[in-house]
Amino acid sequence: MRWDNFRTSSNVEDRRGSRIPGGKGGLGIGTIIILFLISWGLGIDPRLLIGGAEMLSGGGSQQQQQQVGRQGAPDDQVGRFASAVLGNTEDVWKTVFPQQIGKPYQNPKLVLFSNATRSGCGFAQSAMGPFYCPLDQTVYIDLTFFQEMQQRFRAGGDFAYAYVIAHEVGHHVEKQLGVLDAAQQRQRQLGGPEANKISVRVELMADCLAGVWAHHSNTQYKSLEPGDIEKAIAAAEAIGDDRLQKQSQGYAVPDSFTHGSSAQRVRWLQQGLKTGDVNSCNTFQADNL
Template sequence: MRWEDFRTSSNVEDRRGIPGGAGGLGIGTIVVLGLIGWALGIDPRLLIGGAEMIANQGGYQQQQGRQGTPQDEMGRFAAAILGNTEDVWGAVLPQQANRPYKPPKLVLFSGATRSGCGAAQSAMGPFYCPLDQTVYIDLSFFQEMQQRFRAGGDFAYAYVIAHEVGHHVENQLDILPRVQARQQEVGTAERNQLSVRVELMADCLAGVWAHHSQQRWQSLEQGDVEEAIAAAEAIGDDRLQKQSQGRVVPDSFTHGSSEQRVRWLMTGLKTGKIQACDTFRASRL
C-alpha cells in the first residue's frame, strides 16, 4: 500500500510508554470479566469500565500523551492512515449523507490506558469509544495479526484502523446511539445480532474508504486486497470460536462470520457507497 505520501493526521495522541493506565484492575480480573461478558453477550468493555470506576471510586482520570505525528514508522503509518480517512470521509460524508465530517482522535497506547468508555487493554484489541469519539489501538496488535492470525501487510493493518473509523462514521450518522439504546431493551440473541450488523457495517465502510482512497490517490498495490480479505477471514467469529473452543455458536456472534466480514468489506470496496453498507436493511447478512 502506498501510504507514505498520505497526509498525516494531527489528531493523534501517543501514550505509548506512559505508565499507570490499567486503573488498578489486575489481568486476572480483566480476563474473568471478559469471559463473563462473552458468556452473557455483554460488551466486555462495559464490565471492565464499570469495575474500574468502582475500583477508583468512580473517578475518571484522563491520561495525556504526546500530541501530533509520532516519529517511529508504525506510529507514522497509523497517523497517515488516519489522515487519509479524514480526507476521504471529509469529502464522502457530505456528498453522500449531507453531513459534515468531524474526525475522531486516535490514541496509541502500550499495554493499557484509560478511555472515555473505561479501561483499554491490549487484550481487548483496537476499539472505538463513542463517548469520547476516539479510536484506541496498541500497535502490537499488528504483530499479533501476523503471528496468531497469519494475516499481515500494510493494507490489512490499514483495514483495522479504517474499521474503527467506520464506527465513528456510524456515530456521525446517529446509528450507534440508536443501536445502543435498542440493545438495552432486548435479549442476548437480538443484542448480539445488532452488534453483528454494526460490525459488518463498519467493515463495509472501511471498504468505502479504500475505494475512494484508490480512486483519488491510487493507494492500492498488487496483493493489497488479498491481504485485507485474509485479515477479515481470520477475525471472523466462526473461525475464532473454532480455534478457541473447538465449536461454532452462531447465536453468540458479535462481529460476524468470516464470510460475512469479507463480503461486506468487498461490498464497500466495490461500490464506494455508504448506502450499500446498510446492514440494518439487509434481509440476509
Template sequence: MRWDDFRRSDNVEDRRGGGGGGFRVPTGGRGGRLGIGTIVVLGLLGWALGIDPRLLITGAEMLSGGSEYSEPAPQQTGRLGQPQDRDGQFASAILGNTEDVWKVVLPQQVAVNYQVPRMVLFSGGTRSGCGIAQSATGPFYCPLDRSVYLDLDFFREMRSRFNVSGDFAYAYVIAHEVGHHVQNLLGILPRVQEAQRQASQAQANQLSVRVELMADCLAGVWASHSDAKYRSLEPGDVEAAMNAASAIGDDRLQKASQGYAVPESFTHGSSEQRVRWFTTGLKSGKVEACNTLSGGRL
C-alpha cells in the same frame, strides 16, 4: 500499499512509553494475558481478567454505553501530533487519509459533515472515556470521547496469531474503527446501544454483528475512494485485507479455540460475512450500500 505520500494526521495522542502516560495493566486471572481472538470467543473470561464484559459483547469494540459509562472516565494525556517512529507514522498516515476521504464522501453522499476522531496510541493499557482500555481487547472505538484506541502491538499479534500481514491489512483494522466513528456521526451507535439494552442476549449479539459488518463495509468504502483519488492500492492489497477479515471472523476464531462455532454467540460476523461486506463497500464506494440494519440478509 502506497501510504508514504498520505497526509499525516495531527489528531494523534501518543501515550506509549514513559512520557506518554500509558501504563501496563496486569491481566491476572486464569491463563495470564489473553489475545484478542480468545477474548472475542470467551467473553466471560473478562470477569477473571478484570475487563468489563460489555467490552467483549461487541467483540472488543466499545459499543455498549451502560450506566458506568454515562460520564467519561478521568483522562490520561500523551504527546500530541505526528509520532516519529515508523509504526506511529503509519497509523497517523492512515488516519489522515481516512480524514481526507470522509471529509468529502460523507457530506456528498449523506449530507453529514465529517468531524475527525482522535487516535490514541498506547502500550498495555490506558484510560478512555469508556473505561479502561487494555491491549487484550484489541483496537476499539469509544463513542463517548470519539477516539480510536490502538496498541500497535496488535499488528504483530495479527502476524503471529492469525498469519495476517501487509500494510493494507493493518490499514483495514484502523479503517474499521473509523467506520464506527462514522456510524456514531450518523447516530447509528446510540440507537443500537438503546436497542441492545432492551434486547435478549441473542438479539443483542445479532445487533452487534450488524454494526460490525457495517463498519467492515465502511472500511471498504474508504478504501474505494482512497484508491480512486490517491492510487494507494497495490497488487495483493485487497487479498490481504480480505485475509484479515476472514481470519478474525467469529466462526474461524471459535473453531480454533473450541473446535466448533456457535452462530448465536457471534458478535462480529462470520469470515464469509466480513469478507462480503468489506467487498460490498470496496466495489460500490457507497455509504448507502452498507445498510446492514435494514433486516435483510447478512
C-alpha cells in the same frame, strides 16, 4: 499499499510507554478475565463491565483518568503509518460524507497505547484489541496488534493493517450517522443473543465502510497496489467469529457471534470496496447478511 504520500493526522495522541496515573486502583488480570466471561454469558460489551468495575474500585476517578501522551504524528515508522492512515481517512471522509450524506464530517481522535490505558469507555487493555469509544469519539489501538495479526492470524501487509484502523473509523462514521447510538440503545433493551445480532450488523457495517474508504482512497490517491485487496480479505477471514471460536474451542456458536463470520466480513468489506457507497453498507436493511 502506497501510504508515504498520505497526510499525517494531528488528531493523534501517543501514550505508548506512559504510565497510567493511579495504577494501583486498576483491576487485576484475573478480575478482567472473569468480567470478560460474564459479559460473554450475558451478551453485553465487556468494556461496560470493566469500566463499571473500575469506577467502583476507584480506578475511574477524574484524577486517574488524566493520562496524556504526546500530541501529533509520531516519528517512528509504525506510529507514522497509523497517523497517515488516519489522515487519509479524514481526507476521504471529509469529501465523501458531505457528498453522500449531506452533512459535514467531524474527525475522530486516535490514541496509541502500550499494554493498557484509560478511555472514555473505561479501562482498556491490549488483549481487547483495537476499539472505538463513542463516548469520547476516539479510536484506541496498541500497535503490537499488527504483530499479532501476522503471528496469530497469518494476516499481514500495510493494507490489512490500514483496514483495521479504517474499520474502527467506520464505527465513528456510524456514530455520525446516528446508527451506532440507535443500535446500542436497542442492545440495552434486548440483551442476550438478540443484542449480539445487532452487534454483528454494527460490525459488518463498519467493515463495509472501511471498504468505502479504500475505494475512494484508491480513486483519489492511487493507494492500492497488486495483492492489497487479497491481504485485507485474508485479514477479514482470519478475524471472523466462526474461525476464532473454532481455533479456541473447536466449534462455533453462532448465537454468540458479535462481529460476524469470516464469509460475512469478507462479503461486506467487498461490498464497500466495489460500490464506494455509504448507503450500500446499511446492514440493518439487509435480510441476508
